[in-house]
Amino acid sequence: MEFTNYKNFWNHKALDALSAMSAVDGSTDEDTLRLTGRFSARQAREALGLGRTDRSFEIGCGVGRIGRELLDDVAHWSGLDISENMLGVARDRLGDDPRVSLHALHGPRLEMLADASMDKGYCVAVFIHMDKEDFALYLREVARVLRPGGLFYFDHWNLAHPVGWRRYEMEMAQALATPPGERKDVARNQFTVPEEARVFCERAGLEVVECLGESAWLQVVARKPGGGSSLAAEQARVAASRPAWTYGPAWTHYFDLIVAAEREGRAPHDLADELVAADGNDLVVSMFRRWIIGNWRRRESWGPVPEALARDPGALDAR
Numbered sequence: 452m453e454f455t456n457y458k459n460f461w462n463h464k465a466l467d468a469l470s471a472m473s474a475v476d477g478s479t480d481e482d483t484l485r486l487t488g489r490f491s492a493r494q495a496r497e498a499l500g501l502g503r504t505d506r507s508f509e510i511g512c513g514v515g516r517i518g519r520e521l522l523d524d525v526a527h528w529s530g531l532d533i534s535e536n537m538l539g540v541a542r543d544r545l546g547d548d549p550r551v552s553l554h555a556l557h558g559p560r561l562e563m564l565a566d567a568s569m570d571k572g573y574c575v576a577v578f579i580h581m582d583k584e585d586f587a588l589y590l591r592e593v594a595r596v597l598r599p600g601g602l603f604y605f606d607h608w609n610l611a612h613p614v615g616w617r618r619y620e621m622e623m624a625q626a627l628a629t630p631p632g633e634r635k636d637v638a639r640n641q642f643t644v645p646e647e648a649r650v651f652c653e654r655a656g657l658e659v660v661e662c663l664g665e666s667a668w669l670q671v672v673a674r675k676p677g678g679g680s681s682l683a684a685e686q687a688r689v690a691a692s693r694p695a696w697t698y699g700p701a702w703t704h705y706f707d708l709i710v711a712a713e714r715e716g717r718a719p720h721d722l723a724d725e726l727v728a729a730d731g732n733d734l735v736v737s738m739f740r741r742w743i744i745g746n747w748r749r750r751e752s753w754g755p756v757p758e759a760l761a762r763d764p765g766a767l768d769a770r
């Protein structure tokens with residue numbers, strides 16, 4: 452099926468709660484989604500230094516995977532998404548919480564948020580699915596809606612990291628298999644490099660507090676100039692909290708094993724063995740275990756889920 456715009460693509464991905472969940476991050480059940488949500492929420496919380504008085508927003512909130520886990524950390528959370536169907540699932544998951552507002556987007560404009568009305572915002576796994584012009588336009592809107600000194604955290608695929616490049620080669624293979632003249636998928640994965648992301652921030656009127664490129668994900672904390680705090684103070688804060696918001700070597704290694712298995716068209720038995728041997732009380736390990744078990748069950752060509760993996764999916768309250 453060919454999709455002409457982001458909205459119809461993502462509405463189609465979110466025809467029901469399970470497919471919406473799977474489209475946001477490959478989770479196949481609510482428990483896995485809660486675990487991955489906690490992981491991503493910790494990253495956003497630590498990168499932004501979220502606090503109980505913060506008015507916050509998320510661009511491309513999907514089913515509220517991250518927002519749900521952040522509600523107790525902020526005063527208010529606005530979830531914005533191009534897909535009304537995603538927002539419908541988010542509404543069901545978040546309930547009628549007075550700290551939440553959900554808004555449908557119709558393009559790279561945040562007209563529902565007033566100038567300088569927000570303390571902090573973030574965007575995870577969304578800019579990777581759009582053309583660069585839209586990325587730039589969203590950043591310009593971020594600069595408009597943040598108060599002076601306000602912060603924004605986002606990620607993007609990082610072409611400059613070897614694992615990011617290997618992930619990009621999957622896109623190249625897909626492009627090679629596309630019949631000549633056929634339009635590329637409107638929401639396909641797109642990539643950047645640290646220098647380009649810096650230019651996009653600066654041209655939008657944002658200062659780069661930190662731009663981390665140590666994994667397949669580029670992670671950026673940007674700041675609207677002005678306000679009470681200084682750029683140097685924010686840089687010191689994010690440097691101190693860095694271990695809590697970077698992807699880290701274990702995450703990057705497990706992800707690399709998944710990419711290798713996908714590229715070679717085989718089941719990730721090597722990843723399964725490593726996860727079985729690793730500490731199931733660790734959040735990254737437990738998250739990957741549950742994620743891979745769910746996906747293994749869906750992939751007939753992978754054969755049965757390895758018994759040792761299925762027997763011990765890892766702790767739900769992993770730290």
Ligand SMILES: C[S@@+](CC[C@H](N)C(=O)[O-])C[C@H]1O[C@@H](n2cnc3c(N)ncnc32)[C@H](O)[C@@H]1O
Pocket residue numbers: 457461462474475476491510511512513514515516517531532533534537556558574575576577580581585
């Ligand atoms: C991969 S999901 C990530 C969802 C969420 N950020 C998370 O991490 O769970 C991408 C989300 O971005 C939304 N999206 C895609 N293109 C968008 C656009 N141009 N503007 C706003 N949202 C968009 C999709 O509807 C989807 O909910």
